[in-house]
Amino acid sequence: MSAISLKQRLNPAWLLWPLCLWLGIFIILPLCILIVYSFSKRGTYGELELAFQFGNYAKLLQPVYLRIGIRSLYIAGLSTLLCLILAFPISLIVAFSKPRIQKILLIALVLPMWTNLLIRCYAWVYLLRSEGLLNSGLQMLGFIREPLPLIYNSFAVILGLLYNFLPFAILPMYASIEKIDRRLFEAARDLGAGNWIIFKKILLPLSLPGISAAVLLVFVPSMSLYIIPDILGGGKTMLLGNLIQNQFLSARDWGAGSALSVVILLLILVIWLLAMKVTGRKKLEELFS
C-alpha cells in the first residue's frame, strides 16, 4: 500500500537525471566536440581552425589510410573468427559441467582480466621475443636453431587480441548455451537426429544470440584497440587505433583523427544494427543485461 503511493509520488522519469547528466557530460558532449573537430581545418602549426569542410574525410580515402583500414578489419575479423572457434567448445564444456566445476572454470576465465592489460602485454613480449622463454626453450630442446619471428608482426597482434578477448567471447556464448533446455537435445535425438544434426540444427541456432554478442564484444574493440598492436606489433603493424593515436599526438592533425574516430563509430553502429537484425533485439538485450 505504502509502496504503491511512494511509487506514485516519485515520477520514475525524474530519477533518470543523474544518468542523463553523466551521459551528457562524458559521452554526448565529447562526441559533439569530436564531430565538430572532424569538420575543422588544421592550422599551420597543428592548431585547430573551426570550419565546415570535408577535407578530413576525403583524406581518409587516400590509399595509405584505406590500407590501414582494411588491415584493421582483416586482423579484427580474423582474431574474432579464431576467438569464436576457440570459445565455442570451451563454452560448451563450461555450460555442460557440474555447477561447482562451472563456477571454478568461470573464475579461472575472468581471473587474468584482473591484471592490467599493459602488464599482460609485456608478459607476452617476455614470452615471445627472440630471447624470450618460448624461443630459448625451443632452442635449448633443439627443435630450432634460429629464433622464430614470434613478435612484432601480425601473428603476435592476433595472438594478443585472441588472448585478451577470449573471455569476452566465452562468457556470452556460455550464457546462451547454458539457457538451452537440455530436453531439446533429447527430443531431437528421439526424432532421429545424430550428434552432428543436433549440433547443426539445435545447438548452433539456439546459441546464435551468444555468438552475435561475442562478435560484438570481440570485433568492435579489436578494431580500435591500440595497446596490443603497439606493444606486440612493435608499431610496425599500424592499425586504426594506432593511426588515431598517431594523428592526435604525432601528426598533430586533430581534424583527421576526429574524422577517423567518427567513421569508426559509424562502422561500429552498423555492426551493432546488423547483429540486432540477425539475432533479434530482445535476445541480444537479454544477454547483455
Added chain:
Amino acid sequence: MRSVREDLTRFERSLIYLPSMSISFLALQNLSKSFSKTAVLKNLHLEINQGEFTTLLGPSGCGKTTTLRLIAGLEALDEGKIFLGAKEIQNLPAEKRPVNTVFQHYALFPHLSVKENVAFGLRLKGISENSTEKKVMEMLSLVGMESLNSRMPSQLSGGQQQRVALARALVMEPQVLLLDEPMAALDVQLRRQMQNELKSIQRRLGLTCILVTHDQEEAMRLSDRIAIMHHGRLLQIGNARNLYEEPANRFCANFMGRANLLPVKVLEAETHPSLLLDGHKIRAPKMRAVSEGELVTLFLRPEHVRILSPGLRSCDNEIDASVKQVSFQGESLRIYVTVNAEVEIEVSLSGSDTIRNFNPGDEVRLGWNVEQSRILFD
C-alpha cells in the same frame, strides 16, 4: 474390438484365435537401472500388445519415467533386454529406435515454427519435400493445428503446444508412442479434453501407446491396461476394473481410489472363513495359504460399506460404530467412523444417501457383503 473381447467369458475367449494378442509386441525383460548406486528399476518385466494403451502408474520416483526413457533409448540400461517385434533394441541408439516420445514439457524447438517442428524428424528420414509437407499438414489437421502451422512455439498456449508435440511424434509413425506425463502441465478442463482426443486418435490409428502418469484418474480413463509401479518394481498389471476390485497389495489398493485397510486376525481360514476385527467376529472371503491366528489386512472400498437403517438387516457383516467426521464432496458424502479408538473406517455414500444427515458422535450400524471385501497380505 477390444471391448467386445473383454465382454466374452474366459471360455469363449479361449475358442477364438486372436493373432495380435498371441505374441507380445514390446517386451521388457529383466530391466535394471541404477543412478549412482541408487537402484531405480529392479528386474522389471512387462509385455505390451500391439494397439494396446498401457499406462505406467506410480508415485514420483517409482521408476516409471526411467522405464519410458529406457524404451526410448534416452537412458542406457544396466541389465535386461528390450524386444520390439522380434528385434532386440536395447543396444540401438535413441535416434535409430522406431519409437517416439511426447515429452512432459513438450520440448518443442523454440527456434522453429509449428510446421518446422513437426517436419523435423521427417526431414532427417530423407523423405521428399512434397510428401513431408503433405504428411505434416495431415498430422496438424489431425490434432487441429493446421491453421496455426506458421506460429512459433512461444506463441502457443499449453494445450496447443501439447498438440504440436503429439503431432511431431505421430508424424514419425512410431511403432510405439511414448507419453511422459503429457497432461501434467494442463489445467483440469483442458486435460480432460486432451485425454479424450488422445484416446480417440489412439483408437483411430490403432497406436501402441505407453503413458507415464501419477494421476490414477487419467490412467483409468485412457488405458487398456495399467501397470502400477513402486520403488522400481512392477506391483500389479491389469485393466482398471481389475486393479480397482482386486488389488494385489496394500499399496495398489491405496493408489487406485480410496481404500479401508483394516488390521484383522484370521480365526478360521477354510470352511467358514472368519476374521477378528477389533473384537468383532466377521465373515470373510475364502483364503488360501493362511493359518489361524495370522495377522492380515482386510480391504474394503468406502463405497461398499453401507450405513444400515435401524431394523433393516441386509448385510453379511454388521458392526456398530460412531461417526467421527463428515465431509460433503458433492457427488458423495464421506463419513469417517470409529469402531473403537483404534480402527477407523471410511464410508462413502452416493446417490440419494447423500441427503441423509450425520453428525459427529452419532451411533451407526455399518454393513458390508463378504464378496466385496478382500484379504491382502502385504
